[in-house]
Amino acid sequence: MDLTQxxxxxxxxxxxxxxILDVRTDExxxxxxxPNAKQMDIQxxxxxxxxxxxxxxxKNYYVYCRSGARxxxxxxxxxxxxxENCYNLLGGISEWEGETVS
Structure with a gap:
């Protein structure tokens, strides 16, 4: 299911x-x-x-990448x-306005 930010x-x-699942690359x-995202590189x-x-x-999975495609x-x-429950973040982290860790 696609969800807005x-x-x-x-x-x-x-x-x-x-x-939370982050499906981006290590880089x-x-x-x-x-915060608290588990990385699983889909590439x-x-x-x-x-x-x-x-x-x-x-569990309920909240999945994001850079833009929402992966x-x-x-x-x-x-x-x-x-x-059963998987939620895609439309726009990905590039449009995310909430808290991030770097």
Missing amino acids: QEWSEKLAADDNAQ EVEEKHL NPPKFMEELQKLDAS SAQACAILKSQGF
């Missing part, structure tokens, strides 16, 4: 069962990322799928693997 942050703030994550498919197998399918792809993969 406001919808994503409000839903995340009210979710006790949330996990991108080093520049800035969201490394074997490692991405390996990490995916370790995720708890009962995170949309990641949500589609999560859904195909039986993850």
Whole structure:
């Protein structure tokens, strides 16, 4: 499900069962990322799928990338693997106005 910045942050703030996923590369994550985000680089498919197998399918996943394209792809993969709740951040971190860590 695609959510705007406001919808994503409000839903995340009210979710006790949330996990944030950052699907960007190591270099991108080093520049800035969201607090408590777990990185899973979708551009490394074997490692991405390996990490995916370790995720708890009962959690709600809030996924972001730089602009929203890779995170949309990641949500589609999560859904195909039986993850019910996956929320894509439209516009990605490049449009994020909330807290970041660098």
